[in-house]
Amino acid sequence: MTSFYITTPIYYVNDKPHIGHAYTTISCDILSRYNKLLGNDVYFLTGTDEHGQKVEKAALSANLESQDFVNKMSKNFKDLVSFLNCNIDDFIRTTENRHIISAQAFWKKLLDNNQIYLSNYEGWYSIRDEAFYTENELTKKNGDYFAPSGSKVEWVKEESYFFKLSQWQDKLIKYYEKNPNSILPKTRFNEVLSFIKGGLNDLSVSRTTFKWGIPVPNNTNHVMYVWTDALINYLTAIGYPDQNNKLFKKFWPAIHIVGKDILRFHSVYWPAFLMAADLEPPKRVFAHGWWTNEGQKISKSIGNIIDPYEIVDKYGIDQIRFFLFREVPFGNDGDFSKDAIAQRINSDLSNNFGNLVQRIFSFIAKNCNSIIKKTINISIAEDKILLEFSLKKFDNYMKYMNKQEIDKAIKEVFELLSEANIYIDKQAPWNLKKTNTERMHEVLYVATEIIKRSSLLLYPIMPSSCEKILSLINYKKIDILFQNFEKFPKNDIHIDNPSPIFPRIENND
Ligand code: MSP
Numbered sequence: 337m338t339s340f341y342i343t344t345p346i347y348y349v350n351d352k353p354h355i356g357h358a359y360t361t362i363s364c365d366i367l368s369r370y371n372k373l374l375g376n377d378v379y380f381l382t383g384t385d386e387h388g389q390k391v392e393k394a395a396l397s398a399n400l401e402s403q404d405f406v407n408k409m410s411k412n413f414k415d416l417v418s419f420l421n422c423n424i425d426d427f428i429r430t431t432e433n434r435h436i437i438s439a440q441a442f443w444k445k446l447l448d449n450n451q452i453y454l455s456n457y458e459g460w461y462s463i464r465d466e467a468f469y470t471e472n473e474l475t476k477k478n479g480d481y482f483a484p485s486g487s488k489v490e491w492v493k494e495e496s497y498f499f500k501l502s503q504w505q506d507k508l509i510k511y512y513e514k515n516p517n518s519i520l521p522k523t524r525f526n527e528v529l530s531f532i533k534g535g536l537n538d539l540s541v542s543r544t545t546f547k548w549g550i551p552v553p554n555n556t557n558h559v560m561y562v563w564t565d566a567l568i569n570y571l572t573a574i575g576y577p578d579q580n581n582k583l584f585k586k587f588w589p590a591i592h593i594v595g596k597d598i599l600r601f602h603s604v605y606w607p608a609f610l611m612a613a614d615l616e617p618p619k620r621v622f623a624h625g626w627w628t629n630e631g632q633k634i635s636k637s638i639g640n641i642i643d644p645y646e647i648v649d650k651y652g653i654d655q656i657r658f659f660l661f662r663e664v665p666f667g668n669d670g671d672f673s674k675d676a677i678a679q680r681i682n683s684d685l686s687n688n689f690g691n692l693v694q695r696i697f698s699f700i701a702k703n704c705n706s707i708i709k710k711t712i713n714i715s716i717a718e719d720k721i722l723l724e725f726s727l728k729k730f731d732n733y734m735k736y737m738n739k740q741e742i743d744k745a746i747k748e749v750f751e752l753l754s755e756a757n758i759y760i761d762k763q764a765p766w767n768l769k770k771t772n773t774e775r776m777h778e779v780l781y782v783a784t785e786i787i788k789r790s791s792l793l794l795y796p797i798m799p800s801s802c803e804k805i806l807s808l809i810n811y812k813k814i815d816i817l818f819q820n821f822e823k824f825p826k827n828d829i830h831i832d833n834p835s836p837i838f839p840r841i842e843n844n845d
Pocket of ligand 1: 344345348
């Protein structure tokens with residue numbers, strides 16, 4: 337059985353979750369469900385990043401002890417996972433004991449391998465990004481300096497441990513030249529490679545000016561740099577430092593889905609840390625884009641943060657999951673707008689998919705006593721063409737899903753649904769009812785088979801709606817597997833009476 341380990345970044349708990357967090361988590365859920373349908377052994381991890389200066393500051397302004405604050409905030413992220421109908425295998429928190437043990441063991445391994453040394457750091461730091469910057473990356477405005485992300489940086493000077501990142505430059509270049517698919521999309525791969533080729537400095541990996549972090553083994557004046565601490569979560573969850581752990585043996589290395597803003601941490605620092613600790617680098621890092629809101633950058637100060645609870649309550653969870661991944665190529669930036677959502681729901685879900693299900697199933701309920709007769713021979717050209725078309729679409733869909741091109745995979749299914757609607761219009765079972773009931777049954781049978789196939793393909797994106805549609809033809813949860821894609825039903829099919837799955841959005845204020 338192929339194993340598939342997929343992770344979201346672990347989210348900072350300084351604030352409540354927003355659409356950006358929901359987006360990354362849903363993407364992993366889609367890919368995880370897709371892999372389960374293939375029959376793969378899947379492990380899906382998410383969690384929260386709870387240390388560092390940013391979180392410590394947020395706790396202070398909330399007037400809470402850091403630990404109490406993170407306990408409260410982490411829960412919001414955990415609750416969101418199930419609200420988004422995401423099926424995770426583990427939720428990790430970096431303040432958990434298992435993680436502290438794992439991070440310290442990893443640190444010791446780097447020390448043993450002579451990858452860390454003590455020195456002094458003097459330079460720029462952004463608390464919001466929890467990142468170090470060199471002067472040439474910054475812009476100056478009114479006497480202050482700003483990182484490319486727009487966050488203000490401050491000058492820090494402190495004793496610090498350093499990781500010998502500079503020594504990994506050539507090895508990383510070699511690794512990436514040999515494994516060009518280990519960073520996707522391609523443009524991101526090129527960016528990372530040219531960044532590495534531009535030269536790597538040793539990386540400061542500990543801090544001394546605050547306390548909210550994992551103590552550095554044997555020198556408790558230092559806490560681990562929050563990114564070093566955080567990245568190790570991917571190992572902790574599968575049992576590190578016990579490399580004989582069943583999960584560890586089965587699942588490492590992982591596929592990391594991250595936002596483009598944190599690609600450098602995952603595709604430069606992280607693989608170097610891993611190789612320096614004698615571990616394999618990630619199988620793949622996929623970087624997705626950023627959402628804006630009605631054309632504007634989403635930010636707290638503008639006050640245009642999109643609350644996932646609000647939009648899901650308004651449009652429905654499957655509708656939002658669909659919109660986020662149908663509207664924008666996964667990897668590109670996207671703009672969130674109410675008009676765009678309503679349009680997607682009405683044209684793709686109500687008019688195309690929903691309409692096909694509705695008209696076929698209610699026709700069968702009304703005219704065939706809710707029964708479609710088993711059809712043994714598919715001999716009519718139009719039937720064969722449509723069924724073969726679905727196989728081609730299935731192939732393309734898998735090709736895209738395997739590269740995390742979720743939008744393209746969805747498009748393949750909608751091309752199939754459009755063809756199915758054209759087929760029904762042409763075959764017109766409502767006319768056949770009067771002239772040729774045998775043929776009418778064949779047509780309904782083929783249409784139902786296409787509905788089944790499309791629902792299987794769309795299940796990872798819209799699990800509850802597709803499960804509902806499949807249950808109308810008596811498909812059980814355990815049957816939702818791609819190995820049943822081409823399996824025709826052995827008996828007559830009883831169709832339960834349908835109610836509209838994707839109501840149109842009429843009032844969108
Ligand atoms: N804690 C770090 C990750 C550590 S992983 C070892 C972190 N956390 S975060 O909460 O700030 O961001 C998590 C993810 O949310 C990132 O992948 C980021 O790109 C994503 N998003 C935050 N805002 C976003 C949008 N407006 N649009 C899409 N995703 C964005 O970084």
